[in-house]
Amino acid sequence: MSNFIRHTYKLFVGNLPWTVGQKELQTYFSKFGHVSSAAIVYDKQQGFSKGYGFVTFSASDAYNSACNQNVHFLEGRVLSVKEANNN
DNA sequence: GTTGAGCGTT
Numbered sequence A: 001m002s003n004f005i006r007h008t009y010k011l012f013v014g015n016l017p018w019t020v021g022q023k024e025l026q027t028y029f030s031k032f033g034h035v036s037s038a039a040i041v042y043d044k045q046q047g048f049s050k051g052y053g054f055v056t057f058s059a060s061d062a063y064n065s066a067c068n069q070n071v072h073f074l075e076g077r078v079l080s081v082k083e084a085n086n087n
Numbered sequence B: 001g002t003t004g005a006g007c008g009t010t
Helices: A022-029 A060-068
Strands: A009-014 A035-042 A049-057 A072-074 A077-083
Touching: A009 A022, A009 A060, A022 A035, A022 A049, A022 A072, A049 A060, A060 A077
Parallel strands: none
Antiparallel strands: A009 A049, A009 A077, A035 A049, A072 A077
């Protein structure tokens, strides 16, 4: 748990289905609160998603709601949500 | 058209 102040709340999202895009990611996390930014990491060589991405919240409320939930479901698949290494 | 541990820019 991070008690340090941060201007943005970023979460690392992994175990994403291949069919999930950044829009789907933001839509899912928007249920917890306002998503400031959502991005999926893509591979230039393959052109498909690497299977993980980042979600940034603008409110600690949304960040806490998403972080408090250890199990996330998207596209019928379980997602691994953790704190991002870098803000 | 494929794959599945990992912390970003397709």
